[in-house]
Amino acid sequence: MVKGKKKSKDKVNIVPLGGVGEIGKNMFVIHYKDEILVLDAGLMFPEEELLGVDMVIPDISYLLEYKDKIKAIILTHGHEDHIGALPYIIPQLNGVSIFGTKLTLGLVESKLEEFELNSEVDLYEIRSGEELRFGSLTTRFFSTNHSIPDSVGVIITTPVGNIVYTSDFKLDYTPVQGDITDFHTLAEIGKEGVLVALSDSTNAERPGYTSSEKKVGESLKDIFYSVEGRIIIVTFATNVHRIQQIFNAASFSGRKVAVDGWNMLKVVRIAQDLGFLNIAPNTLIGLEEIKNYPLNEVVILTTGTQGEPLSALTRLATANHRKMQIIPGDTVVIAATPIPGNEKLVARTIDNLFRRGANVIYEPISGVHVSGHGSQEELKLMLNLLRPEYLIPVHGEYRHLIHHANLAENLGIDRENIFVVENGTVMEFTPSSGRVLTSVPSDGVYVDGLGVGDVGSVVLRDRHVLAKDGIFIVIVTINSSTKTIVSGPDIVSRGFVYVRESEELLVEARENVNRVLDKLINKNMLEWSTIKANIKDTIGKFLWDKTGRKPMILPIIVEV
């Protein structure tokens, strides 16, 4: 092991480009002199006011500035909020090396294939316990428990001191498969000395301990055994542990499992290929085979935990699935909880499933879901093991970071050594000090269709106006030499009023435009900008008075 010789004038910078003050688009930069390590490269699904935006990725201006110093992108696990930005940033970083565990790389490879980017990067498999050297930086990995197998945390040994990035974790003493959290390495590094810890804050509001994933297995066995009809079960496609337990419960209760949904099929295939999913012989069947079995011998495993409009479960709930439909007496098990913001969509899907005669098991009380993140007591144990000089609470909205900071303060970490920061904050650490240095651009970059970063505040502001009250277009053709109106004013509106029932309003609006134009012609004020401003103003007031709405008003002046 390379121990950091602490030189008192040495400095290391830590920059969260995403993943603090939010849950999503995780990306943490460790910058020591000429060496940069990037920890994770995630995406975030947009807040609902980002109309039309498909996803948000970190702003990597900071990385582009120091492109040549980047030694590696290290991925801690295969969730979208840790790997999802890769297809968008790889083309900008020409030839970066990516490190991750076997399953993580399996998922990354499949993603890069979709984007035809496989040849642009080198992928290196890492193992828990392994040590890698990047110039004067050394990394080690410790296994953690999370809602996807093959998760790790990272220890970065720098000449300034040790930095530990827990990434997402819970402490599961009875995991479904794989190692338990590597307490020995954590204890060892804690004893050696940790300068800075970046630790998961997702569940910092939640008292106590998070239950073991094994608990879900027990609940599933009970349900699969007692339910009389067919079972349709949804969970997160990447929760391979849970998928394993679904297969186990199916075997236990003498049922076959048919897998449906593009993403679920993909993950099941990858996990099986890489040895993370062990399916008993004769358990997995094709969706087209379910008709050969009595209903009480069938489990259908598919996607749609979040009530996504195009998911298999939502299609079943609205009788729009191409290959199957709900049969009254089906039991639907939603082995997940809604991600904040999706509550209504999930509730609506549940309502519609009930409408079709299914029974739906979804309550937290049913035991079919546990969190993948540690609760307060687990966060405390992590801090007690690591005993860091400085703490950066990460993976959390602002209140989660604050709660994590409060916990840490109660454990004896000085409040001024706890950095509750926003994305883009550059923090500088020496062996004996830590401070906020400056901040760098870190507003998310919006991905909309094929466009990355071409939708910004102007476009979004327009979309908001259009969404709320639609658009009202006034077209006038003017002869610029004779200064007369050749054609129009014509009016076209969309998303404003139902035109057939509002003819009177449109006639009045046209009269208003005519009055404005007459006045301007009389005054010989026929500059485009003047005409447009006057129409906007007059029609805006008129429509507000008549309808209480503020559509976007777009005057179009055609000159002939």
Place this chain on the structure above:
Amino acid sequence: MVKGKKKSKDKVNIVPLGGVGEIGKNMFVIHYKDEILVLDAGLMFPEEELLGVDMVIPDISYLLEYKDKIKAIILTHGHEDHIGALPYIIPQLNGVSIFGTKLTLGLVESKLEEFELNSEVDLYEIRSGEELRFGSLTTRFFSTNHSIPDSVGVIITTPVGNIVYTSDFKLDYTPVQGDITDFHTLAEIGKEGVLVALSDSTNAERPGYTSSEKKVGESLKDIFYSVEGRIIIVTFATNVHRIQQIFNAASFSGRKVAVDGWNMLKVVRIAQDLGFLNIAPNTLIGLEEIKNYPLNEVVILTTGTQGEPLSALTRLATANHRKMQIIPGDTVVIAATPIPGNEKLVARTIDNLFRRGANVIYEPISGVHVSGHGSQEELKLMLNLLRPEYLIPVHGEYRHLIHHANLAENLGIDRENIFVVENGTVMEFTPSSGRVLTSVPSDGVYVDGLGVGDVGSVVLRDRHVLAKDGIFIVIVTINSSTKTIVSGPDIVSRGFVYVRESEELLVEARENVNRVLDKLINKNMLEWSTIKANIKDTIGKFLWDKTGRKPMILPIIVEV
């Protein structure tokens, strides 16, 4: 008391025009021969996909058809989902009589004043225990407990049998003020015989009992006493019980209370005037007076429990309040839970309050909120008291109705006697039978600005397209006699791409339009519809290939 003489050929119809399969816009119609009673007239706040819609009210086509038979609108309490539709339906019902308790009418009067509708209706105050006769129908009212004072349920005695409408209720054995639920009347009517019960399903998913509102008072006292700095507290403006307890806790801890927010001020004034709020002398101060008191003697009571963008609390969180600002060390108490769908907005407000240095108390665990609706054991007790022949679970999304039906079935009510129905279902009951007869229009009517019902599926579909990808307008001026292009094609887009950075795309689009026009001119195909369809098609495909987006494409052909 008028006992119903059950004539076996008599029939009574019950029609929910709103309030089943949803939480909101409650309206239940009792229709016996030539007499109609309308129970409640509420609004619903729109689901988020109803872009630009301000609120949704019941479709009252059924009532308009039988306008002359309407004897009364009976209001059970003053919440918006029970009274909010009044201003929109009163003008259509010329001269309807409205019945409600004192506080309910106080709130209705204030609402009608805003809409200048006071002279259009007669308001009659009712009291718990009172009996009213409307032709062959008789009504009695029983007091209930809910998150607003002066709530009642209604017993309608018809020649066919007794109908009981519980409206929203919980069973609070230690209410803050007013009566406890009128168990004696419920027991009496249960003994006499109940043909149909319409009972609250809101909390049918929740096991056990709902806590007493008094519990909140205890938590508030603890918090007010132990907090050192200033307290800012928000709750629902109509929760007068809780407001009472906030004043009590303030007196107890030696603090003054300043009230802020238009709606909160209004309700406090009405509740005080009508005797529902008792404020200790020298406790209420003006917002401008708070500067005269040390921070630890001040409580500010305001609105914003749901993170509403324009509410006082959100303005404080974003430092946009005109009259005050968060001082680090303030404690903000959110004495409410987010209504489903508002979780993200509330969380963001909490995050921003923490960012400004406030401490925020909001967790369910803190005891600052209890529900106003009874949980499963309370629903069971209600059914055991009433022992109805038929049950219509109301006030709930579909899954809540199903859970309520399951509870009722477990209590021994035949499943076929439980009507889990959608809005608009006409149910017919005789003394010995109940069945679904037909259904009447019941899709919600959208209120957008001043327009009631003028926004429908066409307008909303357009708003969705505009919201997602914006609009792309192509303007061409054609000389219809010479068949030549006089001007254009010009392109205007909004909400699609940031134009300054997409000039190349627009140039290419223009070239595409030119090619389409040349082709059509050569073929002499210059009908508007042909030109428009061709432009839409070509440009639609072009933009999808280039951007992965599908803006609304609007070709405008000007003929000169």
